[in-house]
Amino acid sequence: MRRIPLSTFIVCLLVSSLFISLTSIHAQQAAPPQASQQAQQVRIDSATFGAIEARAIGPATTSGRIASIAGVDSSPNIIYVGASSGGVWKSINSGTTFKPIFDKYTQSIGAIAVDQSHPDTVWVGTGEPWVRNSTSIGTGIYKSTDGGETWERMGLENTERIAKIVVDPKNSDTVYVAAMGHLWNDNEERGIYKTTDGGRTWERILYVDQRTGACDVAVDPQETGTVYAGMWEFRRQPWTFTSGGPGSGLYRSTDGGKKWEKTSVGLPEGNIGRTAIAVARSRPNVVYATVEGKKTAMYRSDDMGRTWTETSKATAIGSRPFYFSILAVDPRDYNRVYKPGFSLLVSNDGGRTFSDRGGPTHSDEHAIWIDPTNPATIYMGTDGGVYKSTDYANTWSFIRSLPVSQFYHASFDMEHPYNVYGGLQDNGSWMAPTYSPNGIELRDWRNVGFGDGFYVFADPTDNNLVYSEYQGGHLLRFNKKTGELKFIAPTRRADEPKYRFNWNTPVALSPNDPHTFYIGSQFLFRSRDQGESWERISPDLTTNDPNKQKQEESGGLTLDNSSAENHCTIYTISESPRDAKVVWVGTDDGNVQITEDGGGHWANVTANITGLPKNTWVSTIEASHFDRNTAYATFDGHQTGDMKTYVYKTTDLGKTWTPIATDAIKGYAHVIREDLINPNLLFVGTEFGLFLTVDGGQQWAQFTGKLPNVAVRDIAIHPRENDMVIATHGRGIYIVDDITPLRKITPQILESKFAVLETRPSEIRLGVIEQNFAGNDEFVGSNLPEVAYITYYLRERHVFGDFKIQIYDAQNNLITTLPAGKRRGINRVEWPMRLKPPKVPVGQSIEGGSIFGPVVPEGTYTAKFIKGNDTYTTQVRLVGNPSSPHSxxxxxxxxxxxxxxxxxxxxxxxxxxxxxxxxxxxxxxxxxxxxxxxxxxxxxxxxxxxxxxxxxxxxxxxxxxxxxxxxxxxxxxxxxxxxxxxxxxxxxxxxxxxxxxxxxxxxxxxxxxxxxxxxxxxxxxxxxxxxxxxxxxxxxxxxxxxxxxxxxxxx
Structure with missing residues (x-):
């Protein structure tokens, strides 16, 4: 083998490196910024962006849907709450305060169970059981043995949603799970599962078929071998829902699930639907059940489920069984029964008669826990959060510390500080400032619309007007000064077909004309006069499939048509910022349509998208800010059982499409947004979080900076502040302050050992004081810290040598020295923009006026990085508050x-x-x-x-x-x-x-x-x-x- 001299090898290597570098530079100069081959050599992951963090602003004024509540019998001050899409929360003070304990895992919660023999052991089943159109999915069952500090997944990953968990009261290793299974398609992993070894292995002990899952399970607290199960045949499709069928039934076992009998004595004949079961703790032979049938009713058994007697057919008992099938019995009084629903029903005579005890609580109740040591104390979970009663449900207080609100969309205005707007599932439409003196308090949130809130935005020409939309295309214009609401949605003419508006009807502002906005049914409408009149500018842009337009038949045994199943509708609208005549439309039945002449002619470009299953829901289209021919689209197939991530890009007005998603993106996609400055910076929101790419889609990473794995439904980028506003469906609004550093990440930056990243000028804002003594029971959203951010990138973690940042003023006076962050990826160091507090004479008390140092003057400062033997510098610009009245x-x-x-x-x-x-x-x-x-x-x-x-x-x-x-x-x-x-x-x-x-x-x-x-x-x-x-x-x-x-x- 011939040996090459080392010096020759080094020279060749240097020449080769120089050639590659020059080629890369030339390519970037010749074409729009794209990812280079070189960038792929650097691993991009969540840590790359680690120091960029989001702040949660709420709200908890109105909360979100609650799926499960569990308490510790021996310490009833400890409460666990499972939000349907907002994770698990724990209180150790009877609900005064809560903290999230499940942020790293799936946020859709179906069931929580505490092992009362070992109360630090908590089980969580993921996947919401209240299977409305917007419900999320789960990833199995989890277990904690330290009160929620740490978690381990224990299996059942493909069950999709878990309705109930019961720990055997006499054997902690034995646990029963009611697995509902897939909502949108057939699957095997459904039924009753049992473990006898603490979750290491599972046995399916009751199964019917691929369409029937377990909706409830209960265990006799004394004869623990006696187990009751509710099996439910159900199926949801994008255009309809079916509850009930031959697979449904109420089952009973007396040997821990080895053998089962389908109980029928006293129960309705024919097909049934969803059931709920509750065993009386004080007299376990008494069992209650609600059974959905042709006439849904309450039933009671006094012989451990052998025979049943109908006790009530009250209309309220049968309200929406798919959504409200839950029962609870007073732990000490077996005749006192609680039936949550639209409102809480309470019976004191064994289920024969009921009274409404819901009071001024939010409607739509899904969870209840009664303190066994004091049954007057009750916690109830609703579509609007958690309520607590201490007098047997006679009066209620709202728990104000759970920010699990479910936004669909978010927008902003141009005030200073700017406000955010958004629509909430079953909780209307809201706005709030992004800064408030004491943090963003509940009182800072203002209701600007009702119903199920979706799109909300301020009028660009009159910030006093706010537009909001609630389910089924009901568009409102709200006057903030007078409080007036005006319905302004387009109405059909006598010669037109019925307008089909989606549950989440799209409304879109024109980026070119502040007087123009759009709304979509099966047609696209345009208004130029604040909604006073509308122009229809398209034909039916959907597939107009009549088989998918039978919503009046939806529901199965119990009709349920709330507009949630409206189909063959427009779902997303995007006007090109580069050309007002180019408008994109995406429909829920899979069409992508484009006009290049403002609606005169339309082209269906769906067939050009390769690799996409037919009729896949178009969840967003984003027209590029840089090129009229370019657009991005996300598609969501989960409503047909397809959980893949679909993200596409076109650069030729839809003639061809390129898939740009990678396996790094988890979850079906809801939204894509292109950055306003850097075309290679893209953000995608999925059911499992926020993902970003800095190279146009070649590499993706999840954004994890204080943002849980929550569904991200919308993203809005503020053009003045460079902030990213994130609408989560389960954890409220998050804001990433100043994404300028993300815009500066290029392949060259990623390759460099150290690089300073530009940030926006930092605003000097003297704190405003508002006196408020709200107590501990209120969630307060985070303000933007009153600091200047100094941001830089490290290719590798700094391990050896000194690393600090010195700040100098324009006269080269040293102002302060800051410790530097040493993590791999982006680091963000905070400079408070103040001198240290003055030294004061020592006295018997603190001198309160001098506890804060003075704010430094506006101007340009130098930040000097001392990293071992290397020194780098950058400029930090401080500006005054533009809202300040002072010169x-x-x-x-x-x-x-x-x-x-x-x-x-x-x-x-x-x-x-x-x-x-x-x-x-x-x-x-x-x-x-x-x-x-x-x-x-x-x-x-x-x-x-x-x-x-x-x-x-x-x-x-x-x-x-x-x-x-x-x-x-x-x-x-x-x-x-x-x-x-x-x-x-x-x-x-x-x-x-x-x-x-x-x-x-x-x-x-x-x-x-x-x-x-x-x-x-x-x-x-x-x-x-x-x-x-x-x-x-x-x-x-x-x-x-x-x-x-x-x-x-x-x-």
């Missing part, structure tokens, strides 16, 4: 005045420190002499008294929090705090007082010098005669060194 000159004068007081406090602190040190030293020396009559001791004490008298003029020294004692420190500190907390010019009185206080500090210093010059030399002479060390006054250098050490120790 730049007024703000500058305020800052100069604050700095005078800042320096004054620090001068006073040094004077006081000298007084205190010499005083304390003199007294200590006097005490050491031991003889109070000693002449030197008397001199020392007299000297100390003079200094103490001076000190008491400088600082309040009386003990107590409210002494009313005002001294020089307190006067300066109070004035400093007043001026430091206001962004404009101080009053003339304040300015004059600054000068007076400065004179008083001068006098204090003169008094000290007078005392020391008069007495200190004489005292030291006397000490010398006793061969004792002299008393030394504190020098400035010693003081600064001591204060510096104090700050280091505090850090």
């Amino acid at each position: 730049a000159e007024e703000r500058q004068f305020q800052q100069q005045t604050v700095m005078k007081l800042y320096k004054m406090l620090e001068r006073l602190a040094f004077v006081a420190a000298q007084v205190r040190d010499v005083r304390d030293e003199a007294r200590e020396r006097a005490q050491k002499l031991g003889n109070a009559q000693d002449a030197v001791a008397k001199s020392l004490e007299a000297f100390a008294t003079k200094l103490d008298d001076l000190y008491k003029t400088l600082v309040a020294t009386r003990e107590g929090q409210i002494t009313g004692e005002i001294r020089l420190r307190e006067e300066i500190g109070e004035l400093y705090g007043q001026i430091n907390g206001y962004g404009g010019r101080p009053t003339q009185s304040q300015v004059e007082r600054v000068g007076g206080l400065n004179t008083e500090v001068d006098r204090a210093n003169q008094s000290l010098e007078s005392i020391l010059s008069a007495d200190l030399d004489a005292i030291n002479a006397k000490l010398k005669l006793k061969r004792l060390d002299p008393i030394k006054r504190l020098t400035r250098e010693e003081y600064d060194a001591r204060e510096s050490r104090s700050l280091v120790s505090l850090d």
Whole structure:
């Protein structure tokens, strides 16, 4: 084998690298920015973007749908809540506060069970059992043995949704699971499952067929081998729902599920639908059930399910059985039965008669837990969150600490700070500011529409007007000043067919004309006068399949037609920002249509999309901001059982399409958004989270910065603030502040060891104070921190050597030093834009006015990165609040005045420190002499008294929090705090007082010098005669060194 000299090899390698680099640069110059081959050498994953984080703003004013509630019998202050699409939450204080404990896992929750013998063991079944059109999917069953701190998936991954979990009261290793199975298609993994080894293995002990799943399971608390199961045949399709069939039934086993009998004595004949079962804890032979049939009714058994007696056929008992099949029995009174539904029904006579106890709670109830130690305490989960009663359901309080709201869409306005808008499942339409003085509180949210909220946006020409849409195409215009609502949806003419509006009817603003917006049924409509009139600009753009338009027959045994099954409708609309005549439309039955002449002619380009199953729902179309020929589309097949991710791109107006999704994207896709600045930066929201690419789709990664694995239904990018607003269906609104650094990630940046990433100018915003004592039971959304972000990228984690950031002003004065983040990927360091708080004299209480440092002036600062032996620099620009009424000159004068007081406090602190040190030293020396009559001791004490008298003029020294004692420190500190907390010019009185206080500090210093010059030399002479060390006054250098050490120790 021939050997190549090392030097030759190195030269060849360098030449080859140079050629590749030049080729890459040339390619980028010759074409629009695309991912290079080089970028694929760098792994892109969630850690790449790790320091970019989202903040949750809520709301919890109205919450979201709750699927399950469980408590700890022995510690009923511990409550677990499972949201239908918002994860698992835990309270340890009876519901006052909650914290999320399941954010890393599937957020759709079906059931929660606590092992009451070992209450730190908690089981969670994922996949919501209330199978409406918008329900999510699960990924199996999970178990925690430490109260929810950690979790392990225990199997049943393909069951899709779990309706109930029961832990055997006498054997913690035995657990029963009611697995409903797939909603949209046949599958085998459904029925009753049982484990006898704590979840390591599972046995399916009851199965009917591929269309029938288990909707409930209950165990006799005394005879634990007696098990009851409800089996339900059901199927949802995009255009219809069917409940009931020959597979449904109520089953009973007396041997732990080895053998089952289908109970029928006393139950309705013929096909039945969904059932709910509840065993009376205080008398287990009493069992209650609701059974959906031709006439849904309540049944009771007094012989452990052998025979049944109908007790009530009240209309409310039979309301929407697919959505409200749940029962609970009072743990101490077997005749007291609770039946949640549209409203809570309560029976005190064993199910014969019922009274409405729902009160002023949200309708649509799905979960209930009764405290067995005090059955007057009840928790109830609804479509609007959790309520608590402490008087047997007579009155209710709303739990305000669960931000699990379910948004469909989000938008923004151009106010400062800007507001966000969004529509919520079963909770109307809302708006809120993105900044509020005390955080974004519940009172900051304002209701601007009702029903099931979907699209909501402010009128671009009149921010006082808000448009919102609720289910089935009901479009409203709301006046924020007057509170008036006007219905403005288009109505059909006598010669037109019935308009078919989707449950989630699309409404779209024109990016080219602020007076134009669209709404879609099977036709596309355009308005240019705030909805007062409409122009139909298309034919029927759907497949118009009559077999998918029989919504009045939907429901199965119980008719249910709420517009949720409306089909063959337009679902997404996008006008090209580059050409107002180019409009894209996507339909729920799989059509992609385009017009290039503003609606005069339309082309169906669906057939050009290869690899996409026919009739797959078009969930979004996004016309490119950079090229009229380019658009993106996401498709969602989950409503036919297809859970794949479909994301496509066209660059030729739909003639050809390229799939751009990779296996890194998890979940079926709801939305795609193209960045406004960087065409290679794309965001996709799926049922399992937010994903992004920085190279046009070649590599994708999940965004995990404080955003759980929640369904992302919509994304909006603010053009002024560069923020990304995220509408989650289960956890409210999230905001990623300033995505500018993401726009700067290029293949070259990814290859570099270190790179500074540009950020937007940082706004100096003095905190506004609003007094509010809301308690602990209210969720408060996060504000944008009042900091400047310094952002940079590290290809690898920094391990060895120093790494810090120094901030310098325009005069090259060092302002502060910040520790640098060392993680791989993007790092974001926060600079508070303030100096450290001033040093103040030590007193008996804190001087409250001086606890904050002054804000630094507006301008450009230099951030110097010291990374081992390498140094890098970047600029940080600070700007004033654009909403401030104060001029730049007024703000500058305020800052100069604050700095005078800042320096004054620090001068006073040094004077006081000298007084205190010499005083304390003199007294200590006097005490050491031991003889109070000693002449030197008397001199020392007299000297100390003079200094103490001076000190008491400088600082309040009386003990107590409210002494009313005002001294020089307190006067300066109070004035400093007043001026430091206001962004404009101080009053003339304040300015004059600054000068007076400065004179008083001068006098204090003169008094000290007078005392020391008069007495200190004489005292030291006397000490010398006793061969004792002299008393030394504190020098400035010693003081600064001591204060510096104090700050280091505090850090």
